[in-house]
Amino acid sequence: MEYKKITRDSFNIHFIKTDRFKAVNIDIFFTKKFKKEDISYANLLCKMLTYTSKKYNTKNKLAIKLEELYSLKYGSIFSVRGNAEHINLGIEFINPKYTEEGMYKESLNFLKEVLFNPHIEKNGFNHKIFDINIENLKTQIDTLKVNPELFSFFKYRSIMYEGTPTAYSLLGTEFDYEKINPKKLYNFYKTLFKDFKIDIIVAGDLEEREENIILEAIEDMFKNIKPKKIKEIDLYIKYKPTSKVKEVIEKGEFNQSQLYMGYRFKDINEFELKYVLVIYNAILSKIDNSVLFESLRINNYLCYSIDSSKNNYNTSITINSGINKVNFNKAVDLIKKSIEDMTDIKNINSKLNVALKTLNTIINDYYDDVYSLIDYYYSNEFEALGSIEERREKLMSITAEDVVTLGTKAYLSTIYMLEGANE
């Protein structure tokens, strides 16, 4: 695998050359500092840009074009990463060496069409398509109520991360969508090329000739774009440690209860955040004999699955599991005990080797998953992660003492349970 970055006035283009994949991926990332009001605009814009364009002015025509391009995959998504927000728009097409030579040009023309020729009429997005997408989004938001896993996840985040970008549901709210109209949305679209940092990541089995075809096409697409100089974004969210634990329990018409416990870390340093936290989380829940799995499932039969996820930008860990409501107190106590066990050097020593080997396998998988590769190099643009092999080396150097030291910095911040009323 070879990586190179080319910088132009209006964008950076990153080439990941690898013969691992039969497809070519081109992903465009628009990044800027998070603004709450952008959630509904950005989310709706992603829907609009993937629904129609000026040339493919119905969802049907656009879908037929995708099929003609040997089932080209096209999507767009809005996400939040710490203090930054980004809109990602990408295509994935089968390497033309397996289909037809002309498919490079055809696929790039398609990308240009959908990004630079949106379905605009009278200085605003097409009304009808706008209304359809607004309705769809409102229905999606409403459907959350019957999905206990997603509903509880968003609710927990709103409590745990209150006052930060992470607290908001990325679907937006019905109320926010009421405030948008086709013209305002078009104005927001235009800001993509002025207010956002633009990174384009290309991954695939590309020779110099193919790289040049793509580079020239992208340069042509962005030739009139002049974005403002974007200030460096600090992705990490700052917190003041507090001993107050937020505890919220509410009921829902479900069979199973969803339990969440959020822990933060005080005085964490950069090395701990970037590397030790990965190993800590692996020992806590990712490895097969993780501390949580052994305690709650194997020794106490309380749950089918238990997981924890780290959030680097909030320096936190979230533990969640589906349990029976009668086991709430026991599950909470066992999770607290598990966090205590993460400071026991003997315990960590017995699992460290497993965690390192498991992570080694996961890192290998980076090379097999194009989306992970693209995400890694995009993150690298903001976080200086180094190469994948440099990251592997740092992770493999972590000791049990490092994990225990981090463990002593963990403190409970939030307990949330969506209690299944039908249990």
Add this chain to the structure above:
Amino acid sequence: MEEIKFNNLYESIFHEKLNNGMDVYLYSTNKTKNFYITVNVKYGAEVLKYKRTSGKQYNEIIPGSAHFLEHKIMDILGHEENFETIHNLGSFANAYTSYNGTNYNLFGSEDIIKNLEVLLDLVINPKITKESVESEKSIIMEEIDKYKDDIFSFMYEQIRKNLFFKSYPIHNVLGEKSDIEKISSNSLNKIYKDFYNINNMFIVVTGNFNKEEVLRFLNEYMDKLPKPNKFNIKIKREKEPDKVKVLYEEIKKDMEGSKVLYGVKIPKNKLPKMNSIKNNYYLSILANSMFSVSSPLYEKYIEEGLIVNLTYLIMNFDEHIVLLIEALSNKPSEFINNLQKDIKNFKIDENTFNRKKKVFLSNLIMTFEDIEDVENLITSQLFKYNKIINNIYNIITELNFEDIKAIEKSINFDNSSILRTIK
């Protein structure tokens, strides 16, 4: 070793029959650093009554038993040493049960031989005790609750019960809580003895490994096992009527939009007589032409505000195929009325047919992108057809328009069941 070439895809897998008769399928590639090993049993939740051919009486199997057995075989308790080895190798162990079969798998990157040995040890030497079966029940019940809380899996389960009278799809793979109560260590041990037989199992290995080394080890391992008893199993299948059991049902859910499932029960013997694989492709192309985003029906329903989304699924059960159409609708009654008329009047055109062939070819090419997908291709073909279909590329390219018209004509779309949510 027999090489099985996948025509036009420039890919091959290798097949070998071990000394003891077990089939092994290998896909070796150096494009990845990882490997994926699976031990498969051609026994799944579809078996509800069976006997050894020499036996007189049929044995009844409690629904949920195949899945329960899978849990016990992959249980850490009683297999602490095996799992310690898996953990120390940094591998991931998992398993799943479907109607057609049961799959035990390991994903790793270090010492494939040790991984193979430990996975085989787990499957071949289970420890199913009374105590461990009783303790596992609460975990499986939590798993059942998790699926029941998911509106989509709950509705899929319910529509199968409405489409069928007696055949196995009326039962979930997991079983009901009342079934789980009845399962005992005796019943599981009996099933194990009858179905986990070398002649009823196969191994698949994909990823980065040396084929000769793997085969040498497998033969050595199998040679040490006692000679398997040779016997055949006769499975009794219920004669399922062609008509549907329940025409229409409403489920109460607190959501604004309505989730609609429309299932068409298609007797296989009413379809034109041709190769079943071709039949499946024709049905898939037909359903895709009718209900994917590029279909005129999708466009019409969106234009008229009848749906938020629309998708479909094709499921194969013994003598019947089910075409399941799924929609989220804000005008469910109107949508259902339209669908009932439109589905009968739909006529596929030749351009669409040829475009869809491109889509299916593209999906096939992409299968070989990922070692888990390759394993899934092999395993699903063996579970479904008991053989490897290596000429899929040719099958797709040779599909012809006349045949799909004949299939289209043969389906009675009125033989359907409707399930929807109401507020």
